[in-house]
Amino acid sequence: MSVALAIGTLKGAWVARSDDGRTWSVDGPYLKGWQVNTFGVAPDGTYLLSTGSTWYGAALHRSSDLANWSQVVAGPAYEEDSGRKLEQIWTLAMAGRSLFAGVAQAGLFRSEDAGETWAPVEGFNDHPTRPGWQAGLGGLVAHRILVDAADPERMWVGASAVGVFATEDGGESWELRNDGVTRAAPDDDYPDIGFCVHGLVHDPDEADSIWRQDHTGVYRSRDGARTWQRIETGLPAGFGFPVGRDPQTGRLFVVPLESDEFRLPVNGEFAVYASDDAGDRWFRAGDWSRPGFDGVLRDAMAIDGNGGVYVGSTAGRVALSADTGETWLELDVTFPRIVSLHAFVI
Amino acid sequence: MPLVQVTIPRMLAELIGGNRHQDVEAATVRGALETAISRHPELAVHVFDETGEIRPHVSVFHNERSAQLHAELNDGDAVVVLQAVSGG
Numbered sequence: 001m002s003v004a005l006a007i008g009t010l011k012g013a014w015v016a017r018s019d020d021g022r023t024w025s026v027d028g029p030y031l032k033g034w035q036v037n038t039f040g041v042a043p044d045g046t047y048l049l050s051t052g053s054t055w056y057g058a059a060l061h062r063s064s065d066l067a068n069w070s071q072v073v074a075g076p077a078y079e080e081d082s083g084r085k086l087e088q089i090w091t092l093a094m095a096g097r098s099l100f101a102g103v104a105q106a107g108l109f110r111s112e113d114a115g116e117t118w119a120p121v122e123g124f125n126d127h128p129t130r131p132g133w134q135a136g137l138g139g140l141v142a143h144r145i146l147v148d149a150a151d152p153e154r155m156w157v158g159a160s161a162v163g164v165f166a167t168e169d170g171g172e173s174w175e176l177r178n179d180g181v182t183r184a185a186p187d188d189d190y191p192d193i194g195f196c197v198h199g200l201v202h203d204p205d206e207a208d209s210i211w212r213q214d215h216t217g218v219y220r221s222r223d224g225a226r227t228w229q230r231i232e233t234g235l236p237a238g239f240g241f242p243v244g245r246d247p248q249t250g251r252l253f254v255v256p257l258e259s260d261e262f263r264l265p266v267n268g269e270f271a272v273y274a275s276d277d278a279g280d281r282w283f284r285a286g287d288w289s290r291p292g293f294d295g296v297l298r299d300a301m302a303i304d305g306n307g308g309v310y311v312g313s314t315a316g317r318v319a320l321s322a323d324t325g326e327t328w329l330e331l332d333v334t335f336p337r338i339v340s341l342h343a344f345v346i
Numbered sequence: 347m348p349l350v351q352v353t354i355p356r357m358l359a360e361l362i363g364g365n366r367h368q369d370v371e372a373a374t375v376r377g378a379l380e381t382a383i384s385r386h387p388e389l390a391v392h393v394f395d396e397t398g399e400i401r402p403h404v405s406v407f408h409n410e411r412s413a414q415l416h417a418e419l420n421d422g423d424a425v426v427v428l429q430a431v432s433g434g
Contacts, residue, residue: 033357055403055429056358056392071361071388080396 001345003304004066005320006049007312008036008340013049015066016331017346021308021322026333030069031061038299039342040092042099044114047344048072050089050101058089058103060115066344076101076109076118084125091299093145095170096152102142106133106159110171121171124157129176132190136160136215143298144200148207156200156210156225161185163195164212164225180228182216184260198298199243203250211279213243213254213298220279234282235273236266242301246309246324251276253285253309253325255296264293272311274325285309285325292317297339304343312338347371350423352382354389357429362386375408376415378425393427403430 005016007028013036014028034051037058042048047066052058060072078084084105091102092115099111101118108121124142133140144158153170156177163178176192184196196215203209208224211231217238219228232238237256244253252275258266265271270292274285294315302310309321316335321328352368359366368385372378383389395401405428406413413425 032360053357053392055401057395057401059388059391073388075391077391078396080398082396085396 001306003306003308004344004346005302005310005318006039006047006066006340006342006344007318007335007338008039008049008299008342009316009336009338010035011336012036013039014333014335016318021320022329024320024331026331027067030067035088036340037088038091038340039344040099041094041344042114043094043097046114048092048115050092052088058086060089060101062115072115074117075115076103076120078105078107078120082120087139088141090141090143091145093147093155095145095147095155098152098170100145100147100155100171102145102157102159104139104141104143106140106142106162108142108145108157108171123167123172124165124174127165127174129162129190129193132187132193133159133162134185134187134194136185136196144197146200146202146207146210149204150207154207154224156202158197158200158212160198161196161215162193164197164200166225177221177225178228179226180221180230181212181214181219184215198241199254199301201243201245201252203245204247209278211243211245211252213240215239215260218243218254218279231275231279232282233280234275239263240296241298242296242311244301244303244309246303246307247305248307249276249324250278251324252279253301253303253311254282255301255311257295263295265295268293270294270313270319272309272319272325272328286321286327288328290319290330299340300338302341302343304345306345308343310341310343312341314338347373348419348421348423350378350419350421350425352378353424353426354382355427355429358389358392358427361388361392372419374415374419375406375413375417375425378419379406379415379427404428405430 012029148154185194199213271289294313300312370381
């Protein structure tokens with residue numbers, strides 16, 4: 001079994017490949033010079049990535065081999081009279097035969113033809129609370145999409161700095177679900193929003209169990225995001241961006257950073273933290289760390305389901321484990337700032 | 347209709363096979379851009395924004411001067427799309 005680790009950076013994409021999880025070859029850059037924000041798989045089995053550019057806007061690209069990419073001509077786009085601009089495409093997710101894209105300025109788009117054409121998800125984009133939506137440091141962004149595999153009509157979307165939304169009807173209607181989470185951007189005119197979710201992951205076999213790396217800490221929900229409880233025992237800090245979960249063992253992973261002000265590894269130790277009891281207690285994964293002052297962005301953690309755990313850092317380094325975080329090594333290539341990391345089992 | 351050359355930046359050219367230069371027949375700068383983009387429609391999103399205007403960080407030059415989109419063209423003119431000097 002081979003793994004292709006797709007690495008999206010500020011200046012292009014690379015693909016690291018391995019047959020054993022320990023020896024890696026690296027190919028690239030692909031889309032040289034373009035910021036590569038995320039990767040995904042379309043319902044037809046082709047790979048997708050999104051590019052974003054300060055100069056040239058955002059686009060989707062498709063490949064059958066993660067090496068030869070061609071641009072999707074009719075990617076997600078706001079209507080001319082919407083007053084909104086599509087600045088970046090931050091996440092892609094399949095829900096049954098549908099494909100969803102989360103974008104900045106915050107919105108969702110849906111494709112029913114494997115990503116060739118897209119339509120806005122109006123129930124989300126025109127949500128009644130939208131006039132109060134505030135941008136976080138990374139912009140006003142819809143960046144996480146979870147789908148209930150058993151019922152793809154049920155989805156959860158994280159938007160910053162707004163909160164977690166849920167739909168039970170395939171995206172027609174959306175409600176905010178953030179009870180128990182501390183607001184990061186409180187505005188008394190809009191008491192239901194102002195939550196700054198960073199990472200979201202859930203249990204594919206029990207979709208109502210959701211974990212959340214938020215601006216204000218690490219949280220867990222057991223009821224489909226309706227209520228949240230803080231779970232930070234053993235963590236050196238509650239702030240961070242990604243949260244991941246190994247589907248085989250249930251082990252959770254986060255990469256804590258010292259506070260929203262400083263955003264640095266605590267005590268200059270770059271480390272991944274794990275939990276084997278659904279977040280009740282956390283420990284340093286594999287007791288591994290290295291001196292470092294780099295962090296991990298929200299889309300830059302990947303888990304392949306076969307023991308592989310991968311984190312890409314803001315310093316362009318990739319740390320990886322082939323044994324669910326027990327032992328770690330780093331690729332001997334330094335990349336530009338890593339924005340996204342996705343593992344594909346080939 | 348004047349025959350002019352449209353040149354695009356290398357980052358955009360690599361999206362369409364690498365060719366930076368196209369000869370097109372067009373009466374105005376906008377017409378030249380639209381004709382060039384009609385041959386490679388994936389370029390549209392990178393040059394124009396949602397409202398049909400040139401993106402804020404994209405510059406268009408006509409014979410080495412900042413271009414007005416409605417400017418009229420003559421045979422042999424050059425229309426050049428440039429990445430604005432911004433960003434990092």
